[in-house]
Amino acid sequence: MIATLEYVEILDKSEMLGKMVLKSEVYEAYRDAKLALYNDDEANRLIKDFNNVKDLYEDVQRFGRYHPDYSEIMKLVRTKKRAMDLNDKVAAYKIAERSFQGLLDEISQYIALSVSDHIKVPKDGAALTDSGCGCGSGGSCGCKAS
Template identity: 65%
Template sequence: MIATMDYVALLDQSEELTKMILGSDVMEAYHHAQKELQADAEAQKLIQAFSSIKEHYEDIQRFGRYHPDYNSIMKEVRRVKREMDMNDKVASFKIAERNLQKLLDDVSQYIANSVSEQIKVPKDGAALSDSGCGCGSGGSCGCAS
């Protein structure tokens, strides 16, 4: 168990690290891109359209290729996503989001390596995936999805 004063010092250092990350240029760029995305009516319309079609997609995923609307929904999902991704505000936000994720990954990796080289650190937000698996296959690998 960590001694009380050591624990308090560790918490103070982690708060300092948090302040440094929150004050970084990467975080500032992320917040700026997020505000611009939220203020752009066209981008919000595209995001809403994608969210709507994604709900239909999730419904047919239960049946897969056997669902009667499978092909049409799959084509529509790709079309709407491509349209959304081509929007300048969406693209800028995604870039800022990836840059922030990289910063957080790098900090996590540095901390883990400071403790031991054997500690595994999730990359690219894998710890935040819905399935609990970072494979990105949507559960087709057999992992917990």
Template identity: 60%
Template sequence: MYATVEFVELLERSENLGRMIRDSEVMAAYNSSQEALYQDSETKAKIDAFTAVKEQYEEVQRFGRYHPDYSSIMKAIRSKKREMDMDANVAAFKIAERNLQKLLDEISGTLAATVSETVKAPRSGAAMKDSGCGCGSGGACGCAS
């Protein structure tokens, strides 16, 4: 591919947009909440405890209700998830993550609309969700998502 003036300008604008996102208040809030998430020993302990129970949960899921520890693991994972989700650092991180995703969705929607009205762009964090069928429509096609 040959580098044209238009292509070089497009790359420069893309890099500028990336820098603007990286330097935004939304990204700063995300980075600081992520840092707080991993710096606080209590929060880290809750995340580690949840991760350990989640591994057991995944093992139990292979056998479903027939696994001898099904009930205890199901109760434990709900309990650990609630403890983790109620942590102030985890809650702040989730809010910052949602705000960053919203910003990225708005930008991708604007870019897509600039190209054409028929270009599809992820909405409401759909890029981070698995619809199950691979169509990428987020279940809009009527598939089992």
């Protein structure tokens, strides 16, 4: 067990690291892009349109190619997604989000490797995906989530 003073020191340093992240240029760019996205009516309309079509897409996926509107809905989904992705605010937000995730991944890797070379660290936002494996290695370790 970690001694009390060591525990307090770790908490203090982790809080300081969190504050440094919140003051970073990468986070500020992410925050600004997010704010610009949520304040843009056109971007919000495109996102809403895509989400509405995505519900239809999920219904089509239950039946696959046998769904009577399969081709039409698949084309519609691609069209709406493309329109959404080509919006300047959406594109800027996605770029800023990827950069911020990269910073967080880099920090996680640095911390993990300072403890041991054997600690597995998710990369490229893999912590946000559900691999079904509890260790974050993408299932390559062979463990199974129960």
